[in-house]
Amino acid sequence: TQLLEQSPQFLSIQEGENLTVYCNSSSVFSSLQWYRQEPGEGPVLLVTVVTGGEVKKLKRLTFQFGDARKDSSLHITAAQPGDTGLYLCAGAFGGDDKIIFGKGTRLHILP
Amino acid sequence: DAGITQSPRHKVTETGTPVTLRCHQTENHRYMYWYRQDPGHGLRLIHYSYGVKDTDKGEVSDGYSVSRSKTEDFLLTLESATSSQTSVYFCAISDKQPFSGDTQYFGPGTRLTVL
Numbered sequence: 001t002q003l004l005e006q007s008p009q010f011l012s013i014q015e016g017e018n019l020t021v022y023c024n025s026s027s028v029f030s031s032l033q034w035y036r037q038e039p040g041e042g043p044v045l046l047v048t049v050v051t052g053g054e055v056k057k058l059k060r061l062t063f064q065f066g067d068a069r070k071d072s073s074l075h076i077t078a079a080q081p082g083d084t085g086l087y088l089c090a091g092a093f094g095g096d097d098k099i100i101f102g103k104g105t106r107l108h109i110l111p
Numbered sequence: 112d113a114g115i116t117q118s119p120r121h122k123v124t125e126t127g128t129p130v131t132l133r134c135h136q137t138e139n140h141r142y143m144y145w146y147r148q149d150p151g152h153g154l155r156l157i158h159y160s161y162g163v164k165d166t167d168k169g170e171v172s173d174g175y176s177v178s179r180s181k182t183e184d185f186l187l188t189l190e191s192a193t194s195s196q197t198s199v200y201f202c203a204i205s206d207k208q209p210f211s212g213d214t215q216y217f218g219p220g221t222r223l224t225v226l
Binding site: 030031033040041042043044045048049050088090092098099100101102103104 | 146212
């Protein structure tokens, strides 16, 4: 059974600080995605990474895929209150028709 | 925004009653998924469909059935609702297989309470 472990589960920091959240698995991903979910809404895709070592940037968010494609990180620079939300990673394995979600990191940015 | 709607958006029902949730898409995407989201468990896959009349089980399929008679509609049925099925249910769609890295678009969710 493939599992995705996300850490930390909760993170509360001041506006302007930097932070990193992690997504780890014992299995190799075919692709990995990061989603953000706000209260009362469905998750929205932020990024997809498919190549080991890949780094993608989305404004103040930097996503990195591990060389062995078993882990990923999301780094936020100068966090803002608008970054508050639940961050979910999701991985696809092999030729599966489905993806597995981690339990998420709940991020709260204090103004 | 991808054209996905879920109905109803909120429902309160009693233990033992049947419940059907509907997901409707206007994107003509091949894949459709039903997830449930619970505190401490994240999103867990219930059932998914890879084409009309083609469905398969996810990790938490017990107590649920699905049907897809048209590309645009994917129905989730709780044959006899139990309190453990109180949850928020999300439908999602994608055009290609997940291992390709294709995007899953999520609906707004249905909040189901079983008393």
